[in-house]
Amino acid sequence: xxxxxxxxxxxxxxxxxxxxxxxxxxxxVMDRIRSIENKVGAFITLVETSAMEQAREADRRIDSGDSxxxxxxxxxxxxxxxxxxxxxxxxxxxxxNFIPPxxxxxxxxxxxxxxVIIGKTNMDEFAMGSSTEYSxxxxxxxxxxxxxxxxxxxxxxxxxxxxxxxxxxxxxxTGGSVRQPASHCGVVGMxxxxxxxxxxxxxxxxxxxxxxxxxxxxVYDSALxxxxxxxxxxxxxxxxxxxxxxxxxxxxxxxxxxxxxVPVEYRSLEGxxxxxxxxxxKSIQTMESLGARCVEVSLPHTPYAVAAYYVIAPSxxxxxxxxxxxxxxxxxxxxxxxLSSMYCKTRxxxxxxxxxxxxxxxxxxxxxxxxxxxxKKASQIRTLIIQDFKKAFETCQVLLSPVAPTPAFPIxxxxxxxxxxxxxxxxxxxxxxxxxxGISIPCGFSKEGLPIGLQLMGNHFDETMLxxxxxxxxxxxxxxxxxxxx
Amino acid sequence: MNITRxxxxxxxxxxxxxxxxxTVDRMCAQISEVLGYVAQLNRVDTQNVxxxxxxxxxxxxxxxxxxAAHLDRELALSNAPQANDGDFIVPKIIxx
Numbered sequence: 001x002x003x004x005x006x007x008x009x010x011x012x013x014x015x016x017x018x019x020x021x022x023x024x025x026x027x028x029v030m031d032r033i034r035s036i037e038n039k040v041g042a043f044i045t046l047v048e049t050s051a052m053e054q055a056r057e058a059d060r061r062i063d064s065g066d067s068x069x070x071x072x073x074x075x076x077x078x079x080x081x082x083x084x085x086x087x088x089x090x091x092x093x094x095x096x097n098f099i100p101p102x103x104x105x106x107x108x109x110x111x112x113x114x115x116v117i118i119g120k121t122n123m124d125e126f127a128m129g130s131s132t133e134y135s136x137x138x139x140x141x142x143x144x145x146x147x148x149x150x151x152x153x154x155x156x157x158x159x160x161x162x163x164x165x166x167x168x169x170x171x172x173x174t175g176g177s178v179r180q181p182a183s184h185c186g187v188v189g190m191x192x193x194x195x196x197x198x199x200x201x202x203x204x205x206x207x208x209x210x211x212x213x214x215x216x217x218x219v220y221d222s223a224l225x226x227x228x229x230x231x232x233x234x235x236x237x238x239x240x241x242x243x244x245x246x247x248x249x250x251x252x253x254x255x256x257x258x259x260x261x262v263p264v265e266y267r268s269l270e271g272x273x274x275x276x277x278x279x280x281x282k283s284i285q286t287m288e289s290l291g292a293r294c295v296e297v298s299l300p301h302t303p304y305a306v307a308a309y310y311v312i313a314p315s316x317x318x319x320x321x322x323x324x325x326x327x328x329x330x331x332x333x334x335x336x337x338x339l340s341s342m343y344c345k346t347r348x349x350x351x352x353x354x355x356x357x358x359x360x361x362x363x364x365x366x367x368x369x370x371x372x373x374x375x376k377k378a379s380q381i382r383t384l385i386i387q388d389f390k391k392a393f394e395t396c397q398v399l400l401s402p403v404a405p406t407p408a409f410p411i412x413x414x415x416x417x418x419x420x421x422x423x424x425x426x427x428x429x430x431x432x433x434x435x436x437x438g439i440s441i442p443c444g445f446s447k448e449g450l451p452i453g454l455q456l457m458g459n460h461f462d463e464t465m466l467x468x469x470x471x472x473x474x475x476x477x478x479x480x481x482x483x484x485x486x
Numbered sequence: 487m488n489i490t491r492x493x494x495x496x497x498x499x500x501x502x503x504x505x506x507x508x509t510v511d512r513m514c515a516q517i518s519e520v521l522g523y524v525a526q527l528n529r530v531d532t533q534n535v536x537x538x539x540x541x542x543x544x545x546x547x548x549x550x551x552x553x554a555a556h557l558d559r560e561l562a563l564s565n566a567p568q569a570n571d572g573d574f575i576v577p578k579i580i581x582x
């Protein structure tokens with residue numbers, strides 16, 4: 001078996017038993033990247049030299065009996081997380097030469113756990129998009145069908161995990177940006193509770209929705225990575241001061257006694273692909289066969305989630321992205337002659353079309369006379385959506401839904417049609433609006449052989465329950481074991 | 487809900503974006519479509535519903551006001567498009 005195909009769990013065991021070395025493992029991953037990266041295009045930046053150094057250091061630490069949880073494990077990182085000394089572009093021309101002077105907290109925790117960072121993955125510019133097509137640098141292709149998108153915005157991370165170009169990856173999720181690409185690439189994608197992972201060093205998109213998440217080859221690996229990056233951080237005032245459990249704690253418990261809610265509103269959605277519907281129905285049966293009780297629940301404000309989201313997210317983005325002014329870091333247009341034209345030229349040349357579109361929508365919604373009609377209204381609807389979930393979690397512990405209404409779509413299909421692109425986020429963005437955790441796990445394939453994902457959502461800080469249900473579903477099925485042919 | 491060309495240009499000015507004529511036309515159509523979709527929010531009665539801006543209901547996170555490690559000045563300036571002698575350099579603000 002090629003070492004790059006290992007899960008983190010398998011690699012960890014082999015490294016500790018000294019059957020393989022970290023250097024061999026990193027070399028296998030780098031060879032894999034060399035042979036298929038020109039087809040997939042998952043990475044913006046690779047750091048092979050420093051990765052090999054870290055691997056040698058990991059081998060020394062293993063030899064001295066160090067058993068740090070990710071020691072020697074090659075991990076890819078979405079290019080939205082600041083990495084000290086490694087260029088961090090956020091998929092944008094405005095940050096194409098930005099070299100962060102510090103590590104994001106999630107990166108610092110990865111490093112402390114011994115992980116080897118191998119590179120920075122492609123993404124939609126500033127994480128705004130569902131296909132990774134809005135990257136200023138390159139198109140990432142779905143490893144299962146190179147003519148299709150990998151999903152987004154963490155498309156590079158999802159494709160890299162699916163194509164064995166790393167053993168696990170970090171992403172970020174503001175409206176589904178970890179879960180949707182995980183679904184399209186056939187891997188496990190977790191967005192934890194808002195506040196679970198520090199946002200320090202995560203380039204801001206929409207601050208009340210952004211959360212760091214992980215992409216992995218198995219539920220166990222996902223739980224392992226999540227535990228490493230979770231926890232309170234004084235440098236993020238929205239990080240929650242709550243204890244971090246071992247998310248694998250309840251794997252030994254079955255699903256008997258667990259109640260799973262199936263929102264009725266999600267079943268009657270227009271534009272649902274037949275294969276997705278079928279895979280979803282079968283997934284409900286699988287959960288029942290494992291002993292869970294499945295009941296219908298109602299989330300009556302679901303139809304308004306997309307509209308509320310596409311007011312709140314662009315509004316917060318327009319405010320956050322005001323910082324790109326060509327003064328402190330990032331691109332500055334050299335043609336500018338005065339301060340005002342420097343701002344305008346820098347921003348117009350530095351931001352791509354989708355980012356400019358969202359800045360305009362957000363600025364409009366926040367401008368004098370419109371604030372109450374848009375941002376305030378959407379924030380009130382957000383309250384109603386949260387109340388829907390609260391009520392649902394009185395009768396069940398897990399909610400089940402598809403991740404995306406269709407499998408991965410062809411490259412170029414929606415790139416000029418923003419509203420259609422936005423509507424494909426319908427299942428995922430409620431979890432961001434309400435702050436609850438959501439995980440995407442493989443649950444089937446379409447007739448064309450494209451992966452389909454199943455979403456499990458849980459109550460605030462109840463990731464342990466999600467991992468437990470996801471683990472048993474994975475154990476009872478073999479979708480996660482299939483590999484794309486490249 | 488249609489947004490006019492003038493409104494797009496006004497909002498672009500607020501956001502410090504220069505749009506050429508073709509982009510204004512395209513943004514007009516696309517933003518109108520999005521705002522048209524968003525208008526469905528008005529169907530929901532939100533009287534007496536408080537707005538949510540933080541899903542965790544966290545209040546202010548206080549800390550002691552103590553000296554701590556900070557970024558070195560040179561490092562903080564290392565990404566500046568133009569810097570000199572410990573300062574950021576910008577084009578002249580006040581014209582003669």
